[in-house]
Amino acid sequence: MDDVIGVAMVMDDVRGSSEDPEEPIVRWTCQPMRVTTYATFVKLAGRSFHSVMSTKLPHFAEGEVVKGFGRGSKELGIPTANYPESVVDNLPKEMPLGVYYGWGSVDDGEVYKMVLSVGWNLYYKNTKKSMETYLMHTFNEDFYGSKLKVVMLGYIRPMKDFSSLDELVKAIENDIYVAKQKLDQPENLKYKTNNFFSPSGGKGNEEAETNGPSHISR
Numbered sequence: 001m002d003d004v005i006g007v008a009m010v011m012d013d014v015r016g017s018s019e020d021p022e023e024p025i026v027r028w029t030c031q032p033m034r035v036t037t038y039a040t041f042v043k044l045a046g047r048s049f050h051s052v053m054s055t056k057l058p059h060f061a062e063g064e065v066v067k068g069f070g071r072g073s074k075e076l077g078i079p080t081a082n083y084p085e086s087v088v089d090n091l092p093k094e095m096p097l098g099v100y101y102g103w104g105s106v107d108d109g110e111v112y113k114m115v116l117s118v119g120w121n122l123y124y125k126n127t128k129k130s131m132e133t134y135l136m137h138t139f140n141e142d143f144y145g146s147k148l149k150v151v152m153l154g155y156i157r158p159m160k161d162f163s164s165l166d167e168l169v170k171a172i173e174n175d176i177y178v179a180k181q182k183l184d185q186p187e188n189l190k191y192k193t194n195n196f197f198s199p200s201g202g203k204g205n206e207e208a209e210t211n212g213p214s215h216i217s218r
């Protein structure tokens with residue numbers, strides 16, 4: 001097997017297989033992966049992630065803003081507008097959980113830069129998947145019940161479990177910094193004026209046709 005140089009991390013369920021009460025319930029093990037060169041391994045791993053992203057982004061979503069867990073503004077100083085389950089359920093299953101950047105608008109108003117998390121909020125041990133958007137604008141009041149439109153354009157990082165709230169806030173602040181830079185790039189800037197954000201409500205796909213498939217959840 002001299003052509004096996006890749007290693008895949010595999011999660012094993014080891015419940016009941018050990019006398020040791022300290023033994024974790026699951027254990028990560030390394031298993032060989034058959035590839036001929038290191039370059040192929042890197043290419044395959046990178047390509048599978050990239051190919052998912054390039055077929056799923058841009059992702060256009062639209063829905064009513066609903067109440068979340070009431071922790072965003074109070075604890076973090078970063079309010080996040082939550083989508084209802086119907087919109088979350090419409091996300092393509094293959095789309096990785098994590099933090100995305102893009103553009104967003106409320107009730108067909110101005111279009112702002114945004115960061116959005118998709119996941120289970122590991123820090124809070126949530127059991128329900130959520131989609132939470134922070135729009136980079138200071139609003140005079142809450143907008144529960146309003147229509148939130150977003151286009152997700154790029155992926156920043158996976159969701160993480162932090163040991164303190166301070167670390168979570170710092171990570172989100174860094175996401176905002178990254179998003180601001182990315183969204184100023186011409187290939188992302190052009191989505192700010194996409195027909196999707198007009199009151200007549202294009203699907204967003206018109207512009208995306210040149211960039212590959214896109215998906216909308218309403």
Ligand SMILES: Cc1cc2nc3c(=O)[nH]c(=O)nc-3n(C[C@H](O)[C@H](O)[C@H](O)COP(=O)(O)O)c2cc1C
Pocket residue numbers: 067068069070071072073079080081082099115116117120121122123124132133134158159160161162168171172175
């Ligand atoms: C850009 C961004 C990144 C986030 N990253 C994480 C993360 O890595 N881990 C995590 O547990 N929660 C993360 N969150 C979710 C926050 O924990 C969440 O916004 C907070 O729990 C408020 O929830 P609520 O608005 O439903 O009350 C992120 C949220 C945003 C907007």
Ligand SMILES: Nc1ncnc2c1ncn2[C@@H]1O[C@H](COP(=O)(O)OP(=O)(O)O)[C@@H](O)[C@H]1O
Pocket residue numbers: 065066067068069070071072073074078079080081082133134135136137138139141142143144
């Ligand atoms: N810049 C903003 N981005 C997102 N939501 C905002 C913003 N400013 C005000 N809000 C309001 O704050 C709400 C989120 O507050 P938050 O404390 O996270 O509560 P919840 O847990 O109910 O989502 C949003 O639903 C929205 O009405």
